[in-house]
Structures are given as C-alpha cells and as structure tokens.
Amino acid sequence: MTVGRALFQLLVFPGLLYAVPVAWLMLWMERKLTARLQGRIGPPFYQPFFDFVKLLAKRPLPRPPLQALAMSALPVLAVAGTLGALALLPVFPHSGGFTGDLVLLVALLEIPPLCAVLAGFVSRSIYGELGATREAVLSIAYSLPFLAALVALAAAANSLSLSVISQQAMWQVRLPALLALALCLPVKLRVNPFSVANAEQEIYAGATTEFEGPRLALWELAHGLEWVALTGLWAVLAFPAANAAWPLRAVVFVAISLALVLVLAAVAAATARLKLAQAARVYWLWGSALGVLAMVVAVVWP
C-alpha cells in the first residue's frame, strides 16, 4: 500500500471527505424515517450538519484543566479511530491493504466504545458512570459474536487480509457471519431495541450526559462516523464480487450501506428498549450461536 493510496483512503474515500457528509446523511435518514413511520414530517435534510455547527459554536463550560483535556481528547480519539477503520475498508479490489489489517480494523472499531466508557467516568456524573458501565457490559456481550463472525471469515479465507476475505465467495460461512454482524449493529450504534447505554429515560444521555458544545459536537460526529464505518464494513462483506468494475463496487457499497441504515431505523422504530440483562442475553445466546455456527462451518466445510 503506497502512502498516496493510504492518504487517499483516509482523507477522501471511504475516509474523511466521503464519510463526514455521509455520516450526516445517515443520521438524517435515521431521524427522518423514524419520524415518517411515526406519522410526523421529521427534520429537514441539513439538520445534522446544522446541529454540528451550532454545537461547535457554543462556548464550553469552565472545567478543571485535566478534566477539560480528557473530555476534549476522548471524542477526538473516537473520531480518529473511526476514520482509521473506514480507511481500511477494502471497497475497491486490490486497493492495497496489508496482511493483518483485519486485526487493526477490529482494534480501531473498539476505540469509540472504549472512549465512551472513559468519557462516562471522567465526566464524574452518576449517569455518565452508569452509561459507561452499561457500555462496557454490552461491549463484552457483543464482542463474542462480532469477533467470532470475523474470525470465521478469516479462517475460511485462510487470511487476515480484509481485501482477500471480502473477495472470496464462501457463502456457507458468510451468511451466518453476516447475520451475526447485523445483530451486533444496533447495539454498537446504540439504537433500539438495544439503546441501553444511552437510554434517555433512565440515565439521560449516558456517557455523554455531561458533554456540552464542541465536545458534544465531536461525539455526534463520531456517532455518525460509526454508522458509516459499521454499515460500510457490512456492505463490503456482503458484496464479494471480485471482478466487478470499481464504479459498480462503489455504487453497490454506498447503496448497501444506506439500505442498512433504513432497515436499522425501521427496526428501531418498531421496538421498545430492552433491559441491560435482556440485551446481553440476546448476544450471549443468539449472537454467539450465529458466530459459533459460522466458525464451525468455516472449519468443517473448507
């Protein structure tokens, strides 16, 4: 992977230049579809963008220096980690990548939840702490199916390289793995029925309760980027046509990502929020079953 190529992927596509507007688009789509399903008109198209600018322009509240530093650094780190994960997505065939980038991707995708956990604790609010605790418990619960699905794919492809994995057909493994990953999306994106870590009626905004102005703006951005990265990862894995031309691949990548947003928003609008223990059980039971199934198939059906 050349430096130019890496920079292009980080800063242009599927990184910064693509991801930030699409993050706002996805946040808008989610809110708009929810509103339409509820018989409302919903927010205008530019809403997430204006929310972001308005929060940036608010004056931060005075805080002790160390806390202020931590509360500013954590959302920046979350944004950076997600952008890094996006840059690794093998949207184009032979787009570089390196052996082991799967491991890096998994690590980078874990940065935003980790930052959220820390954010909850440094904000020194009881609700922030509760949100952080919930985030941590859930992360343990969904990590098993999430990692099992990716490991199964790697085992079946006999490679730790994302572009190799994404180009092999192996539907017998891919299907349960994709289902397991899809199950993990609502909890990683904190939407219903698994919006436990940011349950407003229980613990305000969870980890981000105490964040204001620019710091909150960065969290909102990180959240939007997580939407792009996670739906993007799913899209890359769901369309393994090795020989497709690059424009087709790009179009299909975007189309699958956006369709997935609509599906997730529709499911969220039609469900109530589960409790922490109930949500964790879904992942331990059904998530793990799917993940283990993918692994078993990967091993016995090479």
Added chain:
Amino acid sequence: MSPVIPVGPYHPALEEPYKIELDCDGEAVREAHITVGFNFRAIEWLAERKNYTQDLALVERVCGICSNVHTLTFSRALEQLAGVEVPARAQHIRVVVHEAERLHSHLLWAGIAAEVIGFQTLFMTCFALREKVMDLLEAVSGNRVNYAMNKPGGVTRDIVDPGMVAATAQAIRTAMEREIIPVFTTDRTVRARCAGVGVLTRDEALAWGALGPVARASGLPQDIRKAAPYEIYDRLDFEVPVRPEGDVLARIVVRALEIVESCRIIEQAVDGMPAGPIDAGDFIPVPAGEACARIEGPRGEVFYYVASDGSDVPLRVRIRTPTFQNMPTVALMVREQTLADVPLIQASIDPCYSCTDR
C-alpha cells in the same frame, strides 16, 4: 460507583419534579426513598383566603391533567352544603367531560409509559389519538386544558353538537381496539419490559391503600363510580376492568380497557341527554356546615372536604388526591427490580405530583 442513585427531581422520565433515591447494587435496586414537595404551592392555604368563585379557578389549577375532577368535586361539596340539585342535562354534560378527561389522561399515560420503555413510535401513536380527545374537549369547553366547565350548581357551557361528541367517542374506541391495545398486549419487546415487572399483590394493595387503576390491576374491584355513584353513573351501563396480576402490564391493560369503557359511557351520556337548563342558579355564599365529596378521577378516588362558616370564603378546604395514596407503593414495587425498570414502575401508578403537593 456511588451506592445512591438519584432519579430526579429533574429527570427525562419524570413529568414533574420529585425525587426517588435508589440504593443500588450495580443495576439492582435494594431500597428506594421518595421525596415530594417540589410543587407545593400552598393551594389549601390560598383557598381559605379567596372567595368561592376564585377558589373554583384555583382548584382547577391543582393539576393540569385532571383539572375537571377538582372543580367537579369542589362543586359537588358546595352543592351538598347548600342542598342544591343539579339539573339533569348538566349532569349528563358533567359526565361527558369527566370521561373525556379520563380518556385524555389515560392516553397521555399510555404515551408516557411507551416513552419510558423507549418505544417512541407507540408514544407518538398514543399522542396522535389523544389529539382527537383534545379536539373533542376543545369543541365542548373551548379549552384544551383547564376546561372551566363546572360551576357550583351545574356547568358553564352547553353541548351544542351531541352527534359530534358521540361520533368522536366511537372513533376513539375503534382506534383503541384496532391500533393501541394490540401493540401493548402482543408486542414482544413491550411484554419483555412490562410483564411481571413491579408487582403489587392484592394484599399489599389493600394494606397500602392503593386507589384507582393501581388497585384494580391488583385485583381490587374498587371504583367510586360503582361503589358510590354520583351524577348519572347509577343509570349507565359500564364495566370496571379488573386484573389479578398486579404487574405493570396489568395496569396497562386496565387503563386501556377503561378507555374503551369511557368511550361507551360518553356515547350513552350523549344519547340519553335530556333537554333543559344546565345550571341551578347562583347559591353562593353557602350556609355554614361541612361537606365531603369524592369522585373517581383518572388516577383514583379524589376527595374534598369543605367547611363553611356562611361567609363567601371557605373555612377549610382539604384535598386528597389518589397519587398521595399510590405513591408509597412505588417504594415497595421497585425493590429487587433493576434500575431500568424504575422509570416504568414509577410511571405505572400514573403519578401526579402537582396533585399530591398542591
């Protein structure tokens, strides 16, 4: 983590300021302490310093959700003191507004219950239906909230279009039966959150003096409209829904069925509405004496005690609202439940703290 988690006085799940402090072990609740008094406006103190006409406007503002209940009970206490009989047409109109208020209050509650379990779509559905009730109330009284319909001796406004009232009640009944009740009773995520949560057994409900839908969801068939009928309730055909389970789901079902019954009551009250005056005429100041009145509000029994010395200012006005009785059961119900259940359990008694604090 600090062992005591405060919920309130300002919290997204609470409609009004009050505070539950939870002794928690992780997410499990060990003990709960309730603090009220944030809405204490000294209404009883003020009522003893204003004249009866001013008091009518004052008690209407004890609570913005069940405002009609307060003026109705207060008026009934004054009518008792003066020995005045309310004209039949006024009684019918009182029942229509009384039940319409129950409709909007229960729909409001259903919406809040959906909201606290994170089911925003159901919240929106309930509130969209509630707007139909608001239209009905506005058409009848001219106001969306604080209807100012009751006065000692009758009502202030006539119902000019009874057909519209009956048609709206019927439309609400159909929408309830087709859209809202099925979601609350069959949706899997709703059941997962509500069934078996916050149980109040029949014995506990008796011992703690629970009232209204909370008591009825714990198997106590207790309703002032049946036990001590007022206005025209003895001549109406309606059921009092009772469930034995005592959990949050039972409270949802009881209130949902009550909405259907209220629609039937409105249809009957409008149907049999006689012609005639809507007001027995002015009789204030009332003679010296004391009187009690109680009626079945949306949340349970509302009780008024009025003492008069014959002047135009009451000697004493005492208000006891159902939340005052139901509130302590929350501390009982949240024990050994999880933190996530607390907002739902406290909401399930349909608390009204502006009523409780006064």
Added chain:
Amino acid sequence: MRLIDSLVRTSRRRSPWLFHLNAGSCNGCDIELVACLTPRYDVEQLGIRLEGSPRHADIIVVSGPVTRTTRAALETVYAQVPDPKVVVALGSCPASCNVFAGSPTVEGPLDRILPVDVYVPGCPPRPDAIIAGIAEAIALLAEGGHA
C-alpha cells in the same frame, strides 16, 4: 469571517434544543409542550429537540410559579446550560404567579430569579402559541442570546 458568522447564525436558528424545567407547574403547560413534539405539531421539523441534559440545551423553558423547593435547581440548571442561551417563561405562572400569587411557598415570578427573554402567556398557552414563542426565542438565540 462573515461567512462563518452567517453559518453560525443559521445553524443556531435551525437547531434549537430545549431543556424544560417544571418549577412547580400544574402540568398544564408541560403537557402542551409535550404535545408540540407529537405528530400534529411536530416541532422536529424546525430542528427543535427536547433534551434530557441541560448541558446539551440552548433554550431553557420554565413553567410554574417557582416554588421555594425548585428555586435552587432552577439556578443550577441555568448555570449548566452553555452560552449562548435564552430563557422562555411558559404560561402565566412564571410571568405573574397566576392564581398562586401571594402564596408563602412561591418565590416567583421568574424574572426575580433569572433574566427572562420571552414570555408565552396563557393558562396554558396553546401549542401554536408555544411554538410562536419558541420561534421568538430562536431569533434571539441566533443573535447570540442574552449572555
């Protein structure tokens, strides 16, 4: 710079987040404010959101005549909302204490405690009136609020 200024101003106009504080209200105004969120009025069209945390808010909506027990909370919440911010007095109670004037436990009206920017009179005001009042508050917010 002028471009950034006008972008900021537009964003503030398009994205007002509310924090609602009940300072001893009877629920009448509060429920009408909730009605504004629901399908018939749907203020999300205007970018309005009701936030649970005061730190996320731009506009503080206060209902009720300010009872003794809520006054401290009112002051805390006001300090927690980052600038620029605007205070809306919802209903007649924060404006004049309404029927509760003269009560020994009422410390209102609101302007004795906080600088009030917009009054929405009514007992309670209709949702339409509340939206009109918030629109006025939004215009003030775009110009930088009162802070």
